[in-house]
Amino acid sequence: MADAIAVLSQKGGTGKTTTVRTLSDVLRRCGLRVLAVDLDPQGNLSDYFDVPPDASPTIAEVLTGGASLRDAIHDDVVPAALSLAEAELQLAGRMGRELALKRALRDVRDDYDLVLVDCPPSLGLLTVNGVVAADHALISAEAQHFALQGVVQVLDMLDVARDLHNERLNWLGVVLNVADMRTVHSRETYAALKEEYGDEVFETTIRASIAYAESAERGVSILDHRPDLGADYVALAGEVLQRLGGFDAARRRLRRLSA
Numbered sequence: 385m386a387d388a389i390a391v392l393s394q395k396g397g398t399g400k401t402t403t404v405r406t407l408s409d410v411l412r413r414c415g416l417r418v419l420a421v422d423l424d425p426q427g428n429l430s431d432y433f434d435v436p437p438d439a440s441p442t443i444a445e446v447l448t449g450g451a452s453l454r455d456a457i458h459d460d461v462v463p464a465a466l467s468l469a470e471a472e473l474q475l476a477g478r479m480g481r482e483l484a485l486k487r488a489l490r491d492v493r494d495d496y497d498l499v500l501v502d503c504p505p506s507l508g509l510l511t512v513n514g515v516v517a518a519d520h521a522l523i524s525a526e527a528q529h530f531a532l533q534g535v536v537q538v539l540d541m542l543d544v545a546r547d548l549h550n551e552r553l554n555w556l557g558v559v560l561n562v563a564d565m566r567t568v569h570s571r572e573t574y575a576a577l578k579e580e581y582g583d584e585v586f587e588t589t590i591r592a593s594i595a596y597a598e599s600a601e602r603g604v605s606i607l608d609h610r611p612d613l614g615a616d617y618v619a620l621a622g623e624v625l626q627r628l629g630g631f632d633a634a635r636r637r638l639r640r641l642s643a
């Protein structure tokens with residue numbers, strides 16, 4: 385049964401969607417069956433994966449009970465569109481609103497090794513659905529001054545989710561993203577995270593580069609567009625698999641990929 389990982393942060397622009405996209409790419413190249421779920425009404429993940437804009441059904445119909453999750457899978461991506469904003473409002477008035485994604489995912493977990501969930505840039509009901517459905521939470525923190533506060537807010541939210549709905553939810557770790565480690569500022573942010581959270585902070589940091597915007601625009605994975613930068617995500621995938629445990633064959637393939 386697939387483990388689900390929710391990728392989240394308390395705001396936008398921290399590299400969440402790029403992380404889901406690129407980790408999916410790396411893990412698929414290691415032979416894993418990965419389902420990527422877009423939980424953001426902006427639909428960036430769906431765009432990054434080149435899902436046709438009129439693909440239907442989407443996660444919106446799934447969460448409001450109008451479609452099964454299986455029917456909303458398009459090339460191993462469950463897309464989102466602006467209709468998700470309205471679906472969120474509908475969902476908000478219902479019993480069990482926090483459990484909609486968890487219930488919907490049950491059907492397909494056997495078909496995948498991992499499910500990666502891309503959360504929207506807030507800690508509202510959609511993100512709650514993401515972490516309630518997940519076994520693990522991966523926090524993406526942008527390398528800037530308020531990173532630590534952002535992480536604190538997410539951790540508080542994970543505590544609430546554990547208390548109410550998902551006591552087994554594991555914090556997989558926090559990755560410093562969009563980081564320019566040549567600057568004192570980024571290095572200080574990393575050091576502050578390390579001091580506060582120790583081993584929960586991934587050793588790998590994701591370097592900042594304009595190449596990410598280019599690769600998103602062209603719909604090409606950073607692994608192909610700039611393999612030298614993509615190496616960051618290969619390293620992060622290695623740490624993720626190590627923390628998850630198991631996945632021996634995939635980790636062997638990953639070592640070959642990084643060689």
Ligand SMILES: Nc1ncnc2c1ncn2[C@@H]1O[C@H](COP(=O)(O)OP(=O)(O)O)[C@@H](O)[C@H]1O
Nearest residue numbers: 396397398399400401402562591592593596597
């Ligand atoms: N490592 C990086 N360096 C520079 N820009 C990045 C990096 N990762 C993502 N970006 C760019 O930053 C913007 C926000 O990234 P995205 O992954 O969509 O963040 P989020 O999902 O947290 O809002 C996008 O334009 C993306 O191309």
Ligand SMILES: [Mg+2]
Nearest residue numbers: 400401424428
């Ligand atoms: Mg995003």
